[in-house]
Amino acid sequence: MGDIKCANCELCGREVPADLMCTLILTDENKVEEACWCICPECREKFKKNIAEVYKALLEK
Secondary structure, eight states: OOOOOEEEOTTTOOEEEEEEEEEEEEOGGGOEEEEEEEEOGGGHHHHHHHHHHHHHHHHHO
16 A cells, blocks of 8 residues: 555544554455544544444454
């Protein structure tokens, strides 16, 4: 993947320089895919907490 620059945050929608934050998604047949979101510095901690909660819920099943 090349350098991708984000102009808008996908959490708050503000037009600010945002970083690409990626997480792994496991799919059928042992495939691992990557999903990425554009996240501004102000939303970064909220994003990390939300992603951790999603994975925690999946692991508890």
